[in-house]
Amino acid sequence: MHIDARTLPNGTVLEGDLCIVGAGAAGITIAREWIGARQTVLLLEGGGLQYEAAMQDLYRGDIVGLPYFPLEAARLHLFGGTTGHWAGFCSTFDGIDFAARDWVPHSGWPLRREDLDPFYARAQPLLELGPYDYRAAFWQQQDPALVPLGLDPSAVWTKMWQFSPPTRFGTTYRDAIFAAPNVRLYTHANVCTIEPNDAASAVQGLRVRDFAGKELRVRARHYVLACCSIQNARLLLVSNVGNAHDLVGRFFMEHLEIPSGRLALAPTAAPAGMKMYEWIPHVTKARGELALAPAVQREQRVLNATVSLDPGAPDEVAQSTFQAVTPDVLAAQRDSEAAGSHEPSSPPVPSPPRSGRFFHVMTRQEQAPNPSSRVTLSSDRDALGMPRARLDWQLTALDKQSFQRFYDVLGREFGRSGLGRVQVLDWVRTEDPAWPRTLSGGWHHMGTTRMHRDARSGVVDADCRVHGIANLSIAGASVFPTAGAVNPTLTLVALSLRLSDHLKRRLA
Amino acid sequence: MNRRDFLVSAASAAGFARTRDDCDALAHPALLAVLGGETVRGIGQRYRALVATERDREPLRSAILASGPLRSFWMPRAALAQRVRADFAAGRTVLVAGWVLSVTEARQCALYSLLPSPPTPR
Numbered sequence: 001m002h003i004d005a006r007t008l009p010n011g012t013v014l015e016g017d018l019c020i021v022g023a024g025a026a027g028i029t030i031a032r033e034w035i036g037a038r039q040t041v042l043l044l045e046g047g048g049l050q051y052e053a054a055m056q057d058l059y060r061g062d063i064v065g066l067p068y069f070p071l072e073a074a075r076l077h078l079f080g081g082t083t084g085h086w087a088g089f090c091s092t093f094d095g096i097d098f099a100a101r102d103w104v105p106h107s108g109w110p111l112r113r114e115d116l117d118p119f120y121a122r123a124q125p126l127l128e129l130g131p132y133d134y135r136a137a138f139w140q141q142q143d144p145a146l147v148p149l150g151l152d153p154s155a156v157w158t159k160m161w162q163f164s165p166p167t168r169f170g171t172t173y174r175d176a177i178f179a180a181p182n183v184r185l186y187t188h189a190n191v192c193t194i195e196p197n198d199a200a201s202a203v204q205g206l207r208v209r210d211f212a213g214k215e216l217r218v219r220a221r222h223y224v225l226a227c228c229s230i231q232n233a234r235l236l237l238v239s240n241v242g243n244a245h246d247l248v249g250r251f252f253m254e255h256l257e258i259p260s261g262r263l264a265l266a267p268t269a270a271p272a273g274m275k276m277y278e279w280i281p282h283v284t285k286a287r288g289e290l291a292l293a294p295a296v297q298r299e300q301r302v303l304n305a306t307v308s309l310d311p312g313a314p315d316e317v318a319q320s321t322f323q324a325v326t327p328d329v330l331a332a333q334r335d336s337e338a339a340g341s342h343e344p345s346s347p348p349v350p351s352p353p354r355s356g357r358f359f360h361v362m363t364r365q366e367q368a369p370n371p372s373s374r375v376t377l378s379s380d381r382d383a384l385g386m387p388r389a390r391l392d393w394q395l396t397a398l399d400k401q402s403f404q405r406f407y408d409v410l411g412r413e414f415g416r417s418g419l420g421r422v423q424v425l426d427w428v429r430t431e432d433p434a435w436p437r438t439l440s441g442g443w444h445h446m447g448t449t450r451m452h453r454d455a456r457s458g459v460v461d462a463d464c465r466v467h468g469i470a471n472l473s474i475a476g477a478s479v480f481p482t483a484g485a486v487n488p489t490l491t492l493v494a495l496s497l498r499l500s501d502h503l504k505r506r507l508a
Numbered sequence: 509m510n511r512r513d514f515l516v517s518a519a520s521a522a523g524f525a526r527t528r529d530d531c532d533a534l535a536h537p538a539l540l541a542v543l544g545g546e547t548v549r550g551i552g553q554r555y556r557a558l559v560a561t562e563r564d565r566e567p568l569r570s571a572i573l574a575s576g577p578l579r580s581f582w583m584p585r586a587a588l589a590q591r592v593r594a595d596f597a598a599g600r601t602v603l604v605a606g607w608v609l610s611v612t613e614a615r616q617c618a619l620y621s622l623l624p625s626p627p628t629p630r
Contacts, residue, residue: 314547415601425606
């Protein structure tokens with residue numbers, strides 16, 4: 001059932017069993033799981049069913065610290081959330097991503113990869129992916145042209161990705177949500193305050209506001225924040241909830257997506273071609289990227305990363321993600337899709353390999369968890385009267401060192417195997433701690449309400465419940481204690497399924 | 509030292525490694541097939557600028573030959589390829605113009621950069 005909250009009278013109280021705040025990948029994933037249950041689910045979406053500039057402006061915020069993409073362009077504020085403009089890159093976190101690594105401060109999840117496996121498997125069809133199998137050998141069986149390079153996998157291995165069409169949650173799951181008798185989707189329902197009880201041990205209700213100043217109240221047995229990493233933190237900070245240990249908003253993480261080197265393949269290196277490493281939007285189902293084996297990561301004391309090999313010419317300068325996909329490009333894509341086209345409006349389709357032997361090497365590296373990298377509140381307020389978000393993105397020496405060591409290993413392995421040679425870009429090899437102008441993230445916001453067993457080290461526990469608050473959980477990448485090397489969507493959908501199962505047991 | 513090692517060392521010491529074929533191989537790194545002559549020449553020039561003691565032909569040849577016996581001295585190209593791979597495996601690498609190179613092949617590039625440039629086709 002869908003209700004536009006603007007049509008409700010001032011002071012209306014919405015009541016249900018489970019209230020999900022935010023209808024993006026995480027929120028819709030959970031809501032779908034409850035379709036047909038006997039409990040009533042309230043799904044609150046701040047935006048509408050279509051893009052609206054005024055709604056999007058609520059995501060505008062201040063950027064201090066390292067340069068960052070405009071916040072209002074990095075996330076979509078409408079039903080379906082940021083799946084409205086994502087590219088569909090999916091892969092699993094590695095076992096090492098969940099481990100406490102003594103060279104990575106604040107690392108370690110209260111979960112293991114094995115704990116997430118069943119949920120990864122369930123997430124695959126939701127994202128319209130193939131079988132839950134991320135082994136290169138499996139994909140080579142499906143397509144014999146997918147041949148991994150003959151590197152020593154104990155040093156450098158081919159990590160597989162799968163590509164969602166990409167699934168636009170706002171259109172793909174709209175009918176099911178609308179038709180569900182026990183799920184009430186309220187659009188234009190921006191939550192401005194979480195109201196705790198007097199003991200601050202539970203949430204008593206939520207306050208929803210619109211541009212006209214009208215307010216609604218929401219009451220439920222349990223609440224889930226699923227508004228994305230920056231907005232989850234913002235809402236908790238505004239409401240002064242869950243922040244007893246000054247952790248909310250800290251540990252903001254991104255993936256560092258930066259052109260870092262070039263690869264010249266030997267003429268005999270890939271007799272079967274490089275299809276394994278190609279990506280053609282809307283066409284490629286699976287491809288590989290190169291990553292360091294876990295044992296090498298331990299030995300080198302580096303963060304996890306993968307590199308893509310993008311065909312190019314030796315004298316070309318590659319662009320970072322932020323440089324290549326500007327807010328204008330995103331807007332054009334959004335407009336194109338709104339007009340009914342499912343083809344990309346911009347030209348991200350890579351041209352075929354020109355020489356076939358030269359590649360730009362683009363790194364996607366996890367960011368080291370850093371309490372100083374954080375979201376706080378701005379003194380500026382949005383049209384609903386809420387303090388805007390203020391992002392202070394900060395990196396550490398480990399982030400830079402990891403690039404250097406990664407490329408040292410990669411260069412040695414290509415040389416040892418005789419498959420080619422790697423050229424490291426100037427900014428990687430300099431000892432200068434400064435970052436290049438190509439510094440870029442992947443619009444992957446993570447970590448602002450991190451998961452930890454101990455309330456002094458994390459905002460949520462291993463079940464994604466806010467420490468000290470009996471009926472408040474958080475869904476999405478904000479709970480990630482570490483960022484992994486791969487895009488977060490598959491993992492956040494898997495975690496949302498896991499949270500949903502947990503809540504079903506609690507609310508049964 | 510076994511008989512084979514003895515023969516190899518003796519051959520190197522006796523100057524077998526300075527046959528015409530060998531000199532040709534030393535100055536023609538396998539890297540040429542990967543990066544092309546212009547890039548290899550540039551790498552060689554950078555290496556010679558970086559390493560003051562290896563700017564000329566003789567010190568470069570000596571450095572290559574002194575860094576370990578060329579076990580297959582009668583097949584210098586194969587032996588050099590093996591040496592280059594061994595360099596990478598052992599971490600005997602050097603960054604020149606950003607390229608991660610084996611020390612041996614970097615010296616080969618330097619030797620190559622000392623060869624006269626091929627005439628520009630008209």
